[in-house]
Amino acid sequence: MSFVNTTARSVSRPDDLVPSRYALRVGDIEVLVISDGVFSLPAETLATNAAPSDLAAWLRDRFQSPDAYKWPLNVVVVRSGGRTVLIDSGVGAEFPDSPGVGRLASRLDAAGIDPSSVTDVVITHLHVDHVGGLLADGLGGRLRPGVPIHVAAAELEFWASPDFSRNTFGGFPDVLRSAEERFVEKYRSQLRPFEAEHEVAPGVVVRRTGGHTPGHSVVRLASGGERLTCLGDSVFPDHFDHPEWHNAFDHDPEEAVRVRVRLMQELAATGEPVVACHLPFPSLGRVAVAGDAFRFVPSDWDY
Template sequence: MSLGNTSHPGRSGSEELVPSRYALRVGEIEVLVVSDGVLSLPGAMLGHNADPAVRTAWLNDMFLPPDVLEWALNVVVVRSGGRTILIDAGMGAEFPDLPRAGRTVPRLEAAGIDLASVTDVVLTHMHMDHVGGLLVDGVRERLRPDLRIHVAAAETRFWESPDFSHVSMPPGFPDALRRTAKRFLHEYQSQLRTFEEKQEVAPGVLVTRTGGHTPGHSVVRLASGSDQLTFAGDAVFQVGFEHPDWYNGFEHDPEEAARVRVRLLRELAANREWLVATHLPFPSVCHVAVDGDVFRWVPGPWDY
């Protein structure tokens, strides 16, 4: 199966009224961005250290309501060197109060991707909206027994005794995050392949620890020929282009997360490479431009 055949309407499993998958190529590497759905969160989550009036003005300028922010949830499938790699796994089905998220597994199936064909999973970090899809009932039994799950060693150590002292999350989220990470580590411990700073998962697929959002947060860099794309996980949010110094409520070390964000955005702008991130509006494929002291998000044209 070629991932390039899965983004077009009218095919089996594409009964949804809006697209939920988008295919592109990075040189010889096939890439499929899949929407796991959306997550409704308080507007303050996008910058809890910002002046509320400035934050409200930004939301208004973006034609967004001041009190609720709809966060996109994106995962990526990559095929390179005979390996099929799932980058992050979405929210899963454990949270009935979040009914519009957790669509990764059925949308992979609609795209013709058999879970048994996945050879590797890369986790940017272990928040529940990145590992939950692997905890859906029946999923583990459908995955291949030699599946390799790549995650930074600092991330697994962090979740043994996580620190929530610098976050600003809605009530209930810290407990849910702890519970989900603990369950994930218990169920998939034998398949984890941890790394310290960098690991090549497949030809042209390099996962690199950044820290910041969580101690083991990582990004995935794809490179083939002259083409490059970075999946930034939660290092970049929509507001982070204009206000990279705003602290996201889910950042465990917000000061370091802001430094990581600025450093990464500068690098992406200099390299003129593609960017995809978990919480940028689907399909998230964009470039980064530098505009004075801030950055500018330049959405990529849809390629039909």
């Protein structure tokens, strides 16, 4: 059963404003982008090195509050060659006072996807909004026993003794550390570390980029001459206009800038579509060069 057919026939709950899922194909690979919700954080977490007036102007131009920015949280499910790959898992129940997030489990159900059908999990990096879903029974408790979880070896090595000295981490370093420790403890026997890259399913390759975290990874999809890159947290909405801005959750801000600029230059050259964890849902679009910076060109929805 394809994602397109599943999505077309499933029924959303009456309190859902929209189905919060978007299906597409990359050649023979089926892709489903699912929203885990929207998380409100202090606006300064977007750019710790920006002049306050510049950040305020950027937010004002987008009709966003100068005090709090609404972070979209997106998760991707991929089907290829008989395998179903979950890319990241949202925040789960880690922020009980933020009811707008942690919705992945219910939205997988609404899309007709049984977590027990997942054959592989890819974690782009070990931040709480990427591993939290696997700590909650609604999702983690329903996965098949022993499902392999692919994560860069450099990420696991970093978190064994993390260095939090280079940035503010939005005031959440203890939350980040706690989620990572519980995740590794729970899934240690299922972790499948890779060095540079690993093909998880036909045409589904996870590749370590570093930057946002030492083992941060992107996922490249390729099939039938078509391509798509899942960017994880290498790019946030403000980085197209200001790739030099440091996100509060970049563990090595300078390296994060180098990685995102290199990635966006590559993607602008190829013209291939992208999705990302924190771009507005469904986050599907392309990267274009705009002078010394970039432009995000959202793809038209097919419906």
